[in-house]
Amino acid sequence: xxxxxxxxxxxxxxxxxxxxxxxxxxxxxxxxxxxxxxxxxxxxxxxxxxxxxxxxxxxxxxxxxxxxxxxxxxxxxxxxxxxxxxxxxxxxxxxxxxxxxxxxxxxxxx
Amino acid sequence: xxxxxxxxxxxxxxxxxxxxxxxxxxxxxxxxxxxxxxxxxxxxxxxxxxxxxxxxxxxxxxxxxxxxxxxxxxxxxxxxxxxxxxxxxxxxxxxxxxxxxxxxxxxxxxxxxxxxxxxxxxxxxxxxxxxxxxxxxxxxxxxxxxxxxxxxxxxxxxxxxxxxxxxxxxxxxxxxxxxxxxxxxxxxxxxxxxxxxxxxxxxxxxxxxxxxxxxxxxxxxxxxxxxxxxxxxxxxxxx
Numbered sequence: 001x002x003x004x005x006x007x008x009x010x011x012x013x014x015x016x017x018x019x020x021x022x023x024x025x026x027x028x029x030x031x032x033x034x035x036x037x038x039x040x041x042x043x044x045x046x047x048x049x050x051x052x053x054x055x056x057x058x059x060x061x062x063x064x065x066x067x068x069x070x071x072x073x074x075x076x077x078x079x080x081x082x083x084x085x086x087x088x089x090x091x092x093x094x095x096x097x098x099x100x101x102x103x104x105x106x107x108x109x110x
Numbered sequence: 111x112x113x114x115x116x117x118x119x120x121x122x123x124x125x126x127x128x129x130x131x132x133x134x135x136x137x138x139x140x141x142x143x144x145x146x147x148x149x150x151x152x153x154x155x156x157x158x159x160x161x162x163x164x165x166x167x168x169x170x171x172x173x174x175x176x177x178x179x180x181x182x183x184x185x186x187x188x189x190x191x192x193x194x195x196x197x198x199x200x201x202x203x204x205x206x207x208x209x210x211x212x213x214x215x216x217x218x219x220x221x222x223x224x225x226x227x228x229x230x231x232x233x234x235x236x237x238x239x240x241x242x243x244x245x246x247x248x249x250x251x252x253x254x255x256x257x258x259x260x261x262x263x264x265x266x267x268x269x270x271x272x273x274x275x276x277x278x279x280x281x282x283x284x285x286x287x288x289x290x291x292x293x294x295x296x297x298x299x300x301x302x303x304x305x306x307x308x309x310x311x312x313x314x315x316x317x318x319x320x321x322x323x324x325x326x327x328x329x330x331x332x333x334x335x336x337x338x339x340x341x342x343x344x345x346x347x348x349x
């Protein structure tokens with residue numbers, strides 16, 4: 001049950017820089033009356049962010065930019081049965097289950 | 111009358127209902143949490159450190175990066191700066207969601223924001239995209255269930271450590287992506303067909319934007335830029 005002081009300090013630093021962006025809009029927007037255009041923009045954040053997070057995995061990490069991003073084809077193959085399950089079942093649970101099994105199978109074969 | 115209906119809908123948005131609405135997403139938290147615990151173990155973090163990391167930072171992707179950088183003995187400042195960038199997307203999620211909680215106290219708002227995750231954001235915006243209201247109790251039920259499950263899963267992964275072996279081989283790391291795919295699809299199927307086309311075009315733009323931006327910036331910055339830009343395109347081109 002040891003806690004290294006160095007590790008603890010890094011965890012605390014990371015906790016602070018994660019906490020602030022999480023709560024800042026909740027603190028600030030309570031007081032502000034946002035213009036309609038901003039509210040409209042914010043309404044598009046969910047779909048765009050979810051898309052971006054899915055695409056994020058489809059690109060191999062690049063060591064130093066700028067460089068031509070390389071597509072992770074194995075990841076794209078895994079998304080297909082997952083996407084089909086989501087469309088057919090509309091179930092979060094089943095989609096995650098199929099995703100995990102697909103990823104395990106694909107890694108076993110590739 | 112309409113006001114009464116609105117209130118009646120909100121009445122059902124209890125803490126318990128929030129817990130119930132979290133259940134379909136739990137498998138994702140468990141899968142990634144186990145993997146995060148295993149990775150923490152292999153980075154020589156103690157169970158206590160894994161517990162502190164998951165309770166205080168509480169963000170999957172950044173915990174993996176934290177473990178990798180601690181194992182590589184990276185400078186403290188580099189680790190903290192990286193975690194900041196990886197987790198900056200919460201700012202966008204909080205901004206989008208906070209407009210629905212302005213009627214609650216500052217403390218309640220901080221509580222909701224502090225436990226916001228990609229998944230709880232996804233589940234909450236599923237409701238708002240259908241024009242359904244959100245309540246503080248419902249959001250807390252959703253958030254707290256996810257939070258406790260996450261910590262427990264990370265600890266369990268840390269305990270089982272080497273016994274689980276490579277979490278990637280078991281496909282656990284893909285649980286998060288699968289969750290994002292399901293949340294995105296659920297958002298889209300709720301749309302009227304007139305709007306669906308607009309959203310599909312936006313999804314195409316966003317995908318291309320992430321790819322292009324990732325040539326010039328780290329992937330985490332690319333995700334932020336693509337989201338900010340394409341949400342703006344969505345708002346401007348809306349009919």
